[in-house]
Amino acid sequence: KQWYQRRVAITAGSSGEAQRGLGQMPKRGLDSSINEIARFYKLNVAKKLVSVVPLKVPRQSKAFADDLYPNTVGLNAAMTADEFAEGKNSEPLLAPFLELQQATSTSKGFTATEKGDNSEEVAALRKEVADLKKTVTERDATISSLKADISQLQGKVETLESENGRLTAAAAETNGEDEIAELQKNGVDQAE
Numbered sequence: 001k002q003w004y005q006r007r008v009a010i011t012a013g014s015s016g017e018a019q020r021g022l023g024q025m026p027k028r029g030l031d032s033s034i035n036e037i038a039r040f041y042k043l044n045v046a047k048k049l050v051s052v053v054p055l056k057v058p059r060q061s062k063a064f065a066d067d068l069y070p071n072t073v074g075l076n077a078a079m080t081a082d083e084f085a086e087g088k089n090s091e092p093l094l095a096p097f098l099e100l101q102q103a104t105s106t107s108k109g110f111t112a113t114e115k116g117d118n119s120e121e122v123a124a125l126r127k128e129v130a131d132l133k134k135t136v137t138e139r140d141a142t143i144s145s146l147k148a149d150i151s152q153l154q155g156k157v158e159t160l161e162s163e164n165g166r167l168t169a170a171a172a173e174t175n176g177e178d179e180i181a182e183l184q185k186n187g188v189d190q191a192e
Contacts, residue, residue, distance in 0.1 A: 018045045027072045028100040035059050037068055093102035 025039035038055040057068055074095030079088060 015042075017047070019043060020045045027069075027097070028075075030070055030102075032064055032097065032101060033062065035065055064098065069126060071095060072097055072100065074100065 019042050020092075021043040023041040023043075025041070030036045030039060035053050035057040037057055040053040040055070042051045042053055044051050057065070057066060071094040073092045076093050076095075078090040078093045083090070
């Protein structure tokens, strides 16, 4: 029989809780020690969690059951991407279930840890980020100080411009400009 024609009838199961979706574990991820033939992941809407629904065949023996685990789709591709792009079809490469289970159990996959092989690099990056935050805080304080200084200087400029305008008007009324020009003509310096 073809690999996809081998099917096992199961009894119907029902649940009183609403579900949003269902996912299935690939066969190589099943636990043969408990005769698990399928595992589903049900998205439960009401509880906002994922429930695991294992399907097991009840057996007294704990020995590996060949009849439950025939050869299944292996880890190697049956054709290349170029062959697929050309429109070719191919049956998947089959492998014994136990070999797949051993291969899956030895490849631990990715696990996130606090400290790994690059802990020194992570520590250096954290220190750099902390230093940059400190620099930004210092520059923000400097900018605030400079803005205050500019505001004070603008006030002084406005005061001086106002005083200059008043003095110019007063000098024009008293013909002070003519006196200054005459003194300059005679070579007398204003500072004297």
